[in-house]
Amino acid sequence: MAAITSTAAPAGDNLLARALREAFYAGLIALGLFFLLVGIKTDLNIRNQLILVPRWGLLATVVALVAAGRFVTVAFIHPAVERRKAAAATAPVVQREPGFVRRNLAAIAIVLLAVFPPAVMYVSGLQGSLKWIDNFGIQILIYVMLAWGLNIVVGLAGLLDLGYVAFYAVGAYSYALLGTHFGLSFWILLPAAGIMAAFWGIILGFPVLRLRGDYLAIVTLAFGEIIRLVLINWREVTRGSAGISGIPKVDFFGWFTFNVSDPNYIAKVFDLPVSGVYYKVFLYYLILLLCLLTAYVTIRLRRMPVGRAWEALREDEIACRSLGINTTTTKLTAFAIGAMFAGFAGSFFAARQGFVSPESFIFLESAIILAIVVLGGMGSLIGIAIAAALMIGGTEILRELTFLKQVFGPDFTPELYRMLLFGMAMVIVMIWKPRGFVGSREPTAFLHERKAISASFTKEGHG
Amino acid sequence: MAGSLLQVEGVETYYGNIRALNGVSVSVEEGEIVALIGANGAGKSTLMMTICGSPRARTGRIVFAGTDITRLPTHEIARLRIAQSPEGRRIFPRMTVMENLQMGASLDKLKYYAEDAEKVFSLFPRLKERINQRGGTLSGGEQQMLSIGRALMARPKLLLLDEPSLGLAPLIVRQIFDAIRELNRTERLTVFLVEQNAFGALKLANRGYVMVNGRVTMDGTGRELLASPEVRAAYLEGGRH
Numbered sequence: 201m202a203a204i205t206s207t208a209a210p211a212g213d214n215l216l217a218r219a220l221r222e223a224f225y226a227g228l229i230a231l232g233l234f235f236l237l238v239g240i241k242t243d244l245n246i247r248n249q250l251i252l253v254p255r256w257g258l259l260a261t262v263v264a265l266v267a268a269g270r271f272v273t274v275a276f277i278h279p280a281v282e283r284r285k286a287a288a289a290t291a292p293v294v295q296r297e298p299g300f301v302r303r304n305l306a307a308i309a310i311v312l313l314a315v316f317p318p319a320v321m322y323v324s325g326l327q328g329s330l331k332w333i334d335n336f337g338i339q340i341l342i343y344v345m346l347a348w349g350l351n352i353v354v355g356l357a358g359l360l361d362l363g364y365v366a367f368y369a370v371g372a373y374s375y376a377l378l379g380t381h382f383g384l385s386f387w388i389l390l391p392a393a394g395i396m397a398a399f400w401g402i403i404l405g406f407p408v409l410r411l412r413g414d415y416l417a418i419v420t421l422a423f424g425e426i427i428r429l430v431l432i433n434w435r436e437v438t439r440g441s442a443g444i445s446g447i448p449k450v451d452f453f454g455w456f457t458f459n460v461s462d463p464n465y466i467a468k469v470f471d472l473p474v475s476g477v478y479y480k481v482f483l484y485y486l487i488l489l490l491c492l493l494t495a496y497v498t499i500r501l502r503r504m505p506v507g508r509a510w511e512a513l514r515e516d517e518i519a520c521r522s523l524g525i526n527t528t529t530t531k532l533t534a535f536a537i538g539a540m541f542a543g544f545a546g547s548f549f550a551a552r553q554g555f556v557s558p559e560s561f562i563f564l565e566s567a568i569i570l571a572i573v574v575l576g577g578m579g580s581l582i583g584i585a586i587a588a589a590l591m592i593g594g595t596e597i598l599r600e601l602t603f604l605k606q607v608f609g610p611d612f613t614p615e616l617y618r619m620l621l622f623g624m625a626m627v628i629v630m631i632w633k634p635r636g637f638v639g640s641r642e643p644t645a646f647l648h649e650r651k652a653i654s655a656s657f658t659k660e661g662h663g
Numbered sequence: 664m665a666g667s668l669l670q671v672e673g674v675e676t677y678y679g680n681i682r683a684l685n686g687v688s689v690s691v692e693e694g695e696i697v698a699l700i701g702a703n704g705a706g707k708s709t710l711m712m713t714i715c716g717s718p719r720a721r722t723g724r725i726v727f728a729g730t731d732i733t734r735l736p737t738h739e740i741a742r743l744r745i746a747q748s749p750e751g752r753r754i755f756p757r758m759t760v761m762e763n764l765q766m767g768a769s770l771d772k773l774k775y776y777a778e779d780a781e782k783v784f785s786l787f788p789r790l791k792e793r794i795n796q797r798g799g800t801l802s803g804g805e806q807q808m809l810s811i812g813r814a815l816m817a818r819p820k821l822l823l824l825d826e827p828s829l830g831l832a833p834l835i836v837r838q839i840f841d842a843i844r845e846l847n848r849t850e851r852l853t854v855f856l857v858e859q860n861a862f863g864a865l866k867l868a869n870r871g872y873v874m875v876n877g878r879v880t881m882d883g884t885g886r887e888l889l890a891s892p893e894v895r896a897a898y899l900e901g902g903r904h
Contacts, residue, residue: 505769512766515755522715522749523817524741524770643795645762 219275227267234262305582313488317481326477334480335596338552341487342545343588347572348494348581349541354570355578356498356507357534358514360417362566363404363424367397367539369431369561371546376444376556377437386450390547397543398536400427405535409528412517424566431558443557449479450486450551458482483552490548494541495581501537503644510534511579571622575629577636586637591622667726668693668853669714669745669821674723676706676713683709685877686723691821694851696843698864698885700898701874707857708750710874711825714855715747716740728820742770746819750826752810756799760790763798763809767816775818783812786842804835811839815846822846824856828863836860840867861898865889873898 239259245251301308316337320329346368353361374393378384384392408419431438438444451457456469458479467474501507509530512520520527550556572591576584598614598621605612633639669691676684683706691697701707713720716737725733732740741747746767755763764783768776784791787808793801798809807827814822824843828836840863846852858864865871865885873881873894881888888894 505772508762508766509769511758511762512755515757516753518717519749519753519755520766521717521737522741522747522753523766523813524738525766526736526738641757643759643762645759645765 215279216275219271222274223267223271226270227263230263230266231259234259238262309582309585310492314485317484321477321481326473326475330477330480333477333484336593337484338480338487339596340589340592341484341491342549342552343569343572343592344585345487345491345494345545345548346542346569347576347584347588348491348498349538349545350569351538351573351579351581351584352498352501352510352541353534353538354573355580355584356502356514357510357531359531359534360413360420361535361538362417362421362563362570363427364420364538364542364569365561365563365566366404366424366427367401367542368546368549368565369427369558370397370400370539371543372550372556372560373431373438373444373546374543375547375550376447379448379550380444380446383448385454386448386547386551387453390544393547394540394543397546398540401535401537401539402532404539405532409531421563421566424561424563428558428561431561438558441558443555443559445555447550447554447556449554450483452482483548487548490544494544497537497541498581506530506533508644568622571626575626575636577633577638577640579641580636580638583636583638591625594625595622667691668728669855670724670726671710671714672724672726674710674713674720674725676709676718676720678709678718683877684713684720687874687877687879688723689872689879691853691855693853694847695870696847696854696856696868698868698871699855699857699874700859700861700864700871700888700894702897703859705874706877707874708825709877711747711750711823711855711857714740714823715745741817744770744818744820745823746814746817746821747823748807748810748814748825748827750829752806754798754801754806754809754813757797759795759797760793760801760809761795763813764816767813770817776816779816779818783815786815786845787812804831804839807831807835807839808842811842820853822852822854824854826857826859828858828860836863843867861894862889865894 239255241253241255243251243253317329317333320332323329324332346364350361350364353359353364371393374396375386375389378389378392379386404420404423408416411419432440434440449458452466456464456466458466460467460474466472466478472478502511509520509525512523512525513527513530513534517527520530549560553560568591572587573584575591576582576587595615595618598618601614604614629637667690669689671687671689674684674687675682685706687706687710689697689699689710699707699710709718712718714725714732716732716735716739720733723733724731727740727743727745730743732743732745735743755766758766761780764780765773765776768774768779784794789805790808790812793805798806801809811822811824811827827839827843831839843854843856844867847854856864856868865888868885871883871885871888872879873888881891881893883891889899
């Protein structure tokens, strides 16, 4: 936004006066609104009585921020937006050839992601890189994979699934239980967890075959809750809310492991200093590969009959049937394949944490994954990856913003405002880009030439 | 009439407890164009959809090319090469013209896809101009052409058309009717169409049926029905398009 404000030159006295006036009113409204909400806090004193604690300083900060925000909006942002609109209206429409970065976006992104861990280790040292690789890299990539998996169900097949996290849980618990009880290797259990989750995807798919839209959403939501409640209450197997700990780590195909006590611990094999970073780096590349697998499968499937049937199903179920498409199997494959990727991600999650409990599989997780898919632009892999990086990376960044304590006082913990910012970001994106970051859909059928179709052609009134 | 391509015998269809079709019998011979005309709510579209298995007939029998299709699921009926351009066209709005056509060709796993697409384009040159445009952004007439084109991609033995003239300009209606006549003449394609535009439909058709309140009340050649005073009074007077 700073870039926009700096270009605002012809701001007359009139405009400034109006901006000041509006800022004053906005401040007044904020004062009225936040007087009780922020300015006064109820608390218990030492004798257990309810007392009021005034927080005038915080109230003043909030009101000042609102007023300043209004001033900047009216004085600088609005005129700049108007000028831009005017410029866009007069400028001729030119079809620009997409640049080098645009055309090779996927390849560049993959290369950047591949060199991320060594780069971070070089910049911030072995120990310092842990946070970036684990909290940022792995965390974001898990959500990218989950969102890409859900994208098959929601973005391509158009089946609104609010209980996606259930399959994630199935994958995680499959690995946790089979790994701790039978000592099976991750490499056997990864496909097993995927198959298990796909199986549950079909189990969910059958009863909801006839449902669409809101009704489907409610049933899938309930399904997610059922799985979570089973995990909490089936104590003999899942150990309830206590969760399962001591889940074995992933090894490198038996060549070396990441347990310090093992004879073939990686540091001993390669004569390196002992550190936890190796495991994180390994996990980072593992989840990166799993993500790429998801993307590859999705791209391939879109060009195959089943993928085209998914998209047609999203558009019009009745037309699909009249074209000879079996909608039952089409829906079930969408549920099963989407669930399978959640199962992969789940077993990876269990291996990374070393601990699973029902806490990790609450409805909020489903909501976040769905939000990522919607924000990214349903069906677009790149858009979804960007959305995941912003949403998950953004909330992690909040922990780093310690300077905010100087503004809002020492009690201020920015990560508590995560959901507020999350919601605000969603509202803003949906106003500016109602079809998500990447709203255009890449066509898969061509007679002769290949041409992308921009989002501006897609705003049809569907009748 | 044994040996008809499509034989509908005494079909009754219900929506809940409401009877929409009341013992309807209709037959379509190979190579014919048959029109079904009637007022709003007479049950024309219901008959068309009952042939496709959704909703299903409660009583009666529907036989297509010797196969009883009364109890078959919709997608299996479609696999017997009954293609449909349904009411409201139902093209895929976010998919391009090309992708829509491709969806129509999924029965043969795209074997004749390019060849058939060219055929559709020679029938409706307008579609070729719009080849990479999204279905939802086409005009009503183009959407109707796409809907018919998509049905043709399935290489149908029987083409069902539900109100192909609905909401279209007279010029476009003539283009579409001409295309249907052309298909019937050159490829001997059998067409069963439902129309409110009784004049145009009966002129196009070899034979016609008149439907009132879920029953077939009259049938005859297109010319006979056009000349009949009842049909003229009910559907044609003042409504000459």
